[in-house]
Amino acid sequence: MQREKDYLKKKIDKLAVVLAELLAKVTKTDVAFTKEEFAAEFDKVLNEESNLTIAMVLEMKAEVFLQVLRDEYEFNPNQLHILADLLYQYSLNFEENGENLNSKIVALYESCIDEGIALSLDKYKLIDFLKNKM
Numbered sequence: 263m264q265r266e267k268d269y270l271k272k273k274i275d276k277l278a279v280v281l282a283e284l285l286a287k288v289t290k291t292d293v294a295f296t297k298e299e300f301a302a303e304f305d306k307v308l309n310e311e312s313n314l315t316i317a318m319v320l321e322m323k324a325e326v327f328l329q330v331l332r333d334e335y336e337f338n339p340n341q342l343h344i345l346a347d348l349l350y351q352y353s354l355n356f357e358e359n360g361e362n363l364n365s366k367i368v369a370l371y372e373s374c375i376d377e378g379i380a381l382s383l384d385k386y387k388l389i390d391f392l393k394n395k396m
Contacts, residue, residue: 346370
């Protein structure tokens with residue numbers, strides 16, 4: 263049983279690394295993805311590493327979103343933080359999903375704060391901005 267948990271932890275930690283790399287590619291202007299490439303790559307990474315898709319994320323109810331990620335997909339606080347960053351980037355590229363994602367992004371960031379993860383002042387401003395748009 264312990265071996266299985268260690269394996270799952272390694273897989274989940276790998277997700278954090280892959281998502282961080284994807285975020286780095288998205289934010290660098292010289293290697294930025296097009297909208298379609300970003301959506302496809304984002305969906306591919308989520309699916310490969312956690313069996314999630316962006317469609318599943320969008321369909322989850324905001325009230326249970328965080329709990330599902332923690333319980334069913336065993337995301338740790340660092341992975342939740344990276345996922346929040348990626349979902350924010352996704353919402354910028356796909357505005358029609360923005361309002362659906364705002365509450366989820368805020369929940370992810372606030373969860374990180376509760377877990378003691380240090381966020382930049384810009385992230386706190388982003389949280390306030392997203393709360394005002396909800």
